Amino acid sequence: MTFEYAPAPESRAIVDIAPSYGLFIDGEFVEAADGKVFKTVSPATEEVLSEVAQAGEADVDRAVRAARKAFEKWSALPGAERAKYLFRIARIIQERSRELAVLETLDNGKPIRETRDADLPLVAAHFFYYAGWADKLDHAGFGPSPKPLGVAGQVIPWNFPLLMLAWKIAPALATGNTVVLKPAETTPLSALFFADICRQAGLPKGVVNILPGYGDAGAAVVSHPDVNKVAFTGSTAVGKQIARTVAGTRKKLTLELGGKGANIVFDDAPIDQAVEGIVNGIFFNQGQVCCAGSRLLVQESIEEELLQALKRRLSTLRLGDPLDKNTDIGAINSAEQLARITALADQGEAEGAERWSPACELPSSGYWFAPTLFTNVTQAHTVARDEIFGPVLSVLTFRTPDEAVAKANNTPYGLSAGIWTEKGSRILAVAGKLRAGVVWSNTFNKFDPTSPFGGYKESGFGREGGRHGLEAYLDV
Amino acid sequence: MPTTAHTLTDVAASDSTLRRFLHGLPGVDAVGLEARAASLGTRSIKTTAKAYAIDLAISMVDLTTLEGADTPGKVRALGAKAVHPDPTDRTAPATAAVCVYPDMVAAAKQAVAGSTVKVASVATAFPAGRAPLSVKLADVREAVAAGADEIDMVIDRGAFLAGRYMKVYDEIVAVKEACGTSARLKVIFETGELSTYDNIRRASWLGMLAGADFIKTSTGKVAVNATPANTLLMLEAVRDFRAQTGVQVGVKPAGGIRTSKDAIKFLVLVNETVGADWLDNHWFRFGASSLLNDLLMQRQKLATGRYSGPDYVTVD
Numbered sequence: 001m002t003f004e005y006a007p008a009p010e011s012r013a014i015v016d017i018a019p020s021y022g023l024f025i026d027g028e029f030v031e032a033a034d035g036k037v038f039k040t041v042s043p044a045t046e047e048v049l050s051e052v053a054q055a056g057e058a059d060v061d062r063a064v065r066a067a068r069k070a071f072e073k074w075s076a077l078p079g080a081e082r083a084k085y086l087f088r089i090a091r092i093i094q095e096r097s098r099e100l101a102v103l104e105t106l107d108n109g110k111p112i113r114e115t116r117d118a119d120l121p122l123v124a125a126h127f128f129y130y131a132g133w134a135d136k137l138d139h140a141g142f143g144p145s146p147k148p149l150g151v152a153g154q155v156i157p158w159n160f161p162l163l164m165l166a167w168k169i170a171p172a173l174a175t176g177n178t179v180v181l182k183p184a185e186t187t188p189l190s191a192l193f194f195a196d197i198c199r200q201a202g203l204p205k206g207v208v209n210i211l212p213g214y215g216d217a218g219a220a221v222v223s224h225p226d227v228n229k230v231a232f233t234g235s236t237a238v239g240k241q242i243a244r245t246v247a248g249t250r251k252k253l254t255l256e257l258g259g260k261g262a263n264i265v266f267d268d269a270p271i272d273q274a275v276e277g278i279v280n281g282i283f284f285n286q287g288q289v290c291c292a293g294s295r296l297l298v299q300e301s302i303e304e305e306l307l308q309a310l311k312r313r314l315s316t317l318r319l320g321d322p323l324d325k326n327t328d329i330g331a332i333n334s335a336e337q338l339a340r341i342t343a344l345a346d347q348g349e350a351e352g353a354e355r356w357s358p359a360c361e362l363p364s365s366g367y368w369f370a371p372t373l374f375t376n377v378t379q380a381h382t383v384a385r386d387e388i389f390g391p392v393l394s395v396l397t398f399r400t401p402d403e404a405v406a407k408a409n410n411t412p413y414g415l416s417a418g419i420w421t422e423k424g425s426r427i428l429a430v431a432g433k434l435r436a437g438v439v440w441s442n443t444f445n446k447f448d449p450t451s452p453f454g455g456y457k458e459s460g461f462g463r464e465g466g467r468h469g470l471e472a473y474l475d476v
Numbered sequence: 477m478p479t480t481a482h483t484l485t486d487v488a489a490s491d492s493t494l495r496r497f498l499h500g501l502p503g504v505d506a507v508g509l510e511a512r513a514a515s516l517g518t519r520s521i522k523t524t525a526k527a528y529a530i531d532l533a534i535s536m537v538d539l540t541t542l543e544g545a546d547t548p549g550k551v552r553a554l555g556a557k558a559v560h561p562d563p564t565d566r567t568a569p570a571t572a573a574v575c576v577y578p579d580m581v582a583a584a585k586q587a588v589a590g591s592t593v594k595v596a597s598v599a600t601a602f603p604a605g606r607a608p609l610s611v612k613l614a615d616v617r618e619a620v621a622a623g624a625d626e627i628d629m630v631i632d633r634g635a636f637l638a639g640r641y642m643k644v645y646d647e648i649v650a651v652k653e654a655c656g657t658s659a660r661l662k663v664i665f666e667t668g669e670l671s672t673y674d675n676i677r678r679a680s681w682l683g684m685l686a687g688a689d690f691i692k693t694s695t696g697k698v699a700v701n702a703t704p705a706n707t708l709l710m711l712e713a714v715r716d717f718r719a720q721t722g723v724q725v726g727v728k729p730a731g732g733i734r735t736s737k738d739a740i741k742f743l744v745l746v747n748e749t750v751g752a753d754w755l756d757n758h759w760f761r762f763g764a765s766s767l768l769n770d771l772l773m774q775r776q777k778l779a780t781g782r783y784s785g786p787d788y789v790t791v792d
Contacts (some may be wrong), residue, residue, distance in 0.1 A: 003528065003747045005756055008520035113518060272712050273508030325520040330601050402609045424502040 005318075008325045009300065015103045020051040023212065026068035027205030028064035033058035038214075039189055043109030043330040044322050044366040060220040063209035065072075067133050067151040067178040068140055068226055070206030075148045075176035076318045079135030086173060088201040093124045095292035096197070100190060102323070104162055107189040109331030109367070110285050111176060111322045117249055118284075122447055123166040126465075130170035133470060139177060140467055146474040148176035149252055150228030153221040154227035155242075155398035156191075157234045158333050158430050159288040169208060175405035176475040177229065177270045180209045182221050186334045189297055197476035207220055219245070227269050228333035229473060233290070236413075236458050254462025254472045256290065256454060257389040259415030263444060265294030266401070266431065267302045269420035270442065275309045276415065278393070278447045281418060283317065283371055283446035287391040290459070291416035293444050296386060297404050300397045307375065307395065314371050315358040323476075332367040332390065341390030347385035348374050353394070386411065402424065405433045405473075414456025437463070478561070482720060487685060491642040498641060498648055504673035504709060513704035519744045526740070527568055530775050533739040533767075534561060536757045538596055538728070540575040540765045542603075543791070548583040553792050555587020560792045562772050563790065565779070570769065573626060574758035577602070578771035596626035596662070600651060603666075605630035605694035609647060616654040627655050628662040630695060631679065641682055648686035660730055662761075668700030676706055680713035690726035695736050696763060697737035702730025707742060711749040720759060727754065730763025736774040739767055 020037070022029035036054040041047060055063075068384050073084070095101065100123075101115040101453060108115075152172045152380035156164040161183055172179050183191035195210045211217055215238070222230050223245050232242050233256040235308055246253045263281050281293025298306050331337040349355050353374040362368040369390055377384050377394040384394045397406040408417055417436040419427050430438040437454045440446060447453070452468035462472050487497045498643050521529055539558045541550060554574050562568035573594035576584045581658055584595045597619040601607035606616075617625055630653045635643040648663055655661045663683040683691045691710055694701040707729040714725045729745075739762060746754050754760050769789045776784050 002752045003532075003743065004525060005519065005521060006523045006525040008522045117518070267502070270505035270508065271502040273505040273512070276508055276512050322690060325518070422505075 007327050010102055010323045012102060015099045017050050018272055021192045022053045023055050024210040026061045029416050030398060032056060040107060041335050042106050046270035046365050047099060052212045052426045054218040055211035057220045059215060060224055063153055063180045063211055064224050064226050067180050067308045070204055071150055071178045074178055074204060074207050077452055079137060082173060082465060083134035085132045085201055085203050086127050089197055090124050090127035090434045092197050096350060100162060102192060103193060104190050105322045107187050108161060109322055109333055111327040111330040114285060119160060120161050123162050123233055126166040126170045126449045130174040134174040140470055140474040142474055146476050148364045149475055151226060151233060152177045152179050152229040153227035154179060154181040155221060156183055156217040157422045158187040158389060159285055161187040162190040165194055168231050171469045172473050175470055178207050179472050180221055182211050182213055182218045185214045220277055239460060243266055255460035257458060257460040258385050258413055259459050260295055260411045260413045261291055261293045261416035262297050263418040264297045264404045264408060265306060267299040268423040270422060271309060274420040277444040278310060279313055282393040283329060283391050284445050286329060288389050291438060293418050294388060294393060296395045297398050297407055300399050303397050317358050317371055320363060329371060332369050337366055338367040338369060341388055344388045345372055345385060345392055351381050353381050355384055379407060401430060405430060409435045412458040415459035456476055488645055490765050493642045493658050498678040498703045501677055501681060503761050504677055506673050509673055509709060510705045513708045516744050516748055517741045518706055527778050529740045530580055530736055530771050534771050535572060536760055537568040537571040537762050537764060538573045538767050539768060540763060542598060546580055551580045551583040552587045555584055557790055557792060558593045559588055559591040562770060568775060571625060574763055578619035581619050581624045585623040594625040596628055597624040598628045600629040602630055603697040605632055610712045613650060613654045616651055620655060620659050624659055626662060627661045628664055630664045630743040631665055641686060645682055645686045648683060652687040660680050660689040662692045663688040664692045664695055666695055667693045668698045669708045672732060673709055677713055680710050684717045684725050688725060690728050692730055694731045696731030702729030704741060704745060708745050710751060711745060715750045726759040728761040728763055731738060733764045735763055735765050
């Protein structure tokens with residue numbers, strides 16, 4: 001007999017999802033001007049969770065007006081007063097964290113152990129952290145009394161719906177801006193629950209506006225003439241469009257785009273921990289992470305040993321019901337995303353890379369993709385160049401530190417990288433040469449509100465998090 | 477691994493080859509190791525899986541009494557409990573062994589006669605190990621002669637920390653020889669005193685190279701004993717050792733594991749690190765005395781739906 005874990009599902013009863021939701025404008029839930037709605041589904045079961053109002057151009061205009069009106073009072077508040085609201089929001093998030101974790105898992109498809117242990121603690125931490133900055137802006141290094149920009153138009157992706165909301169809204173509010181935020185069409189629910197939290201916290205009307213919708217709504221937010229600041233996290237293709245739209249206007253812009261992070265393992269690395277770091281780097285949130293370590297660069301001398309260890313480890317990953325507390329790998333966020341991953345993986349195979357997945361049974365409904373390794377990959381393969389945004393790892397090798405650096409930097413992207421070695425001097429030497437916004441050493445995918453995050457090259461510009469994150473929302 | 481099975485035979489040729497080998501093992505990143513152990517600790521083990529795990533854990537317990545005040549009577553009571561841990565429920569599995577000082581082996585042997593329960597003895601000047609090798613070997617021989625099925629030896633931590641690996645190696649080889657063919661050898665590292673994870677990995681390989689049948693974390697007599705992290709590390713070592721030599725070695729965390737919840741976390745470590753091959757009491761043990769009663773109370777709770785209490789399990 002083997003040790004089979006009995007199902008340990010988290011209860012859904014804690015979250016009460018209404019059959020329909022409106023747009024959140026000026027402190028009220030309202031219908032879309034043209035009455036349009038769309039459905040949001042659970043990617044693990046394809047069950048319809050709720051029907052959500054779909055914002056259009058007229059709604060964006062309404063929301064921006066509300067935010068503009070609220071800006072006068074909000075920006076005039078002493079920093080300590082704004083901090084009170086942010087602290088209150090942070091505490092409510094902590095109190096409701098289990099509810100929000102279950103909701104996020106239902107709407108996004110990621111495992112409950114990630115929403116519970118990673119997303120929600122970080123969401124609360126971001127609000128706490130930026131609450132602390134609200135009354136200290138004069139001392140943040142941007143000159144005396146830096147001023148807010150005005151109305152911030154923010155568009156966020158579906159991979160970390162609530163966390164990306166926190167990364168955007170917390171610094172915007174702390175610095176005195178008001179917000180119009182468009183969550184992704186596949187994951188609008190936690191943002192709408194956040195709207196409710198704003199009301200619970202007594203946040204003045206119009207300071208935060210939430211407009212679920214599709215790309216057209218996002219485009220309307222970005223191009224609205226009365227928006228002073230645009231912040232976008234998402235694909236590089238859309239980021240380029242936004243840059244074109246914003247060019248020539250006085251709007252400030254930050255972009256957090258795609259990535260093809262290199263995870264470099266030297267032959268003196270702590271192997272067992274490196275294996276964990278590789279797994280965390282590419283299979284966290286099913287690889288739907290812009291800073292995922294999707295390119296493994298392993299020193300040739302330990303390639304065989306490391307691959308063996310990695311395959312053994314992948315065979316113990318548990319894929320299935322995201323609400324089960326023992327699930328490691330959940331569902332892919334949407335049918336569209338699954339199709340994209342599938343196409344790129346098939347292309348990898350067609351180009352001659354060697355494909356491997358552990359034996360694992362995929363559920364019959366929902367969107368699923370088995371953890372996948374590609375070996376015999378070269379820099380010339382598509383799977384080594386394009387961002388796949390799924391649980392697909394490309395393995396390349398190198399012989400010398402210089403070669404590792406050259407290969408790691410040989411990408412249009414530059415968001416993240418990892419270095420695995422027991423030699424401290426090598427960590428410093430290599431990290432200094434990598435063109436990536438974040439370089440982790442002997443760890444991967446670690447986030448903290450105090451440390452800035454952002455990219456080089458096609459991974460975007462501007463920084464979120466930390467003191468640097470304030471700059472994007474201040475007139476400096 | 478830094479070497480192949482072919483060269484492993486030469487590893488213990490001299491002090492310097494042994495040192496070079498042990499220091500060539502992959503390093504251990506403490507933060508990463510502890511994070512992995514903690515993340516496996518969040519596995520949620522419910523209902524049938526929990527019942528299975530509790531019975532498995534009971535069958536892996538080395539029921540231990542290591543007090544200066546031990547008497548034949550106390551050892552007899554312990555033996556009876558090892559054979560039938562729950563007097564109210566004869567379906568409860570027997571423990572793996574009773575573990576006693578060498579002078580109590582004969583009494584223990586008698587107490588468990590006719591059952592599957594083994595008798596283990598902590599020989600080699602337990603727990604400090606600060607005695608001449610001749611004394612340690614005599615200790616072992618006495619215990620084996622009295623019928624011990626297993627010998628738990630402590631390594632010379634002083635020699636290990638001084639970098640005299642060959643001395644530690646030679647002692648283990650000598651003790652293994654003294655165990656003969658009848659007794660299995662468990663080698664105790666006292667991981668709390670080795671202090672770094674790199675040292676624990678080196679000690680694990682040293683013990684296995686010298687012929688240990690089991691590697692064991694600690695004596696239970698110091699401040700830091702078995703932890704999820706050091707046990708995970710030792711599991712990785714036995715896994716890698718088998719991959720390289722084909723020889724399977726058992727693992728025994730000892731000391732500080734008191735609750736069923738803790739024990740189940742260790743079983744999850746075993747399950748997800750080395751798998752089913754180690755999930756029985758020939759290859760994995762718990763060195764714990766107070767753990768058994770908590771396992772029994774949890775077992776009763778699963779059977780009846782109610783918590784009983786300490787008076788519904790025996791004191792020893």
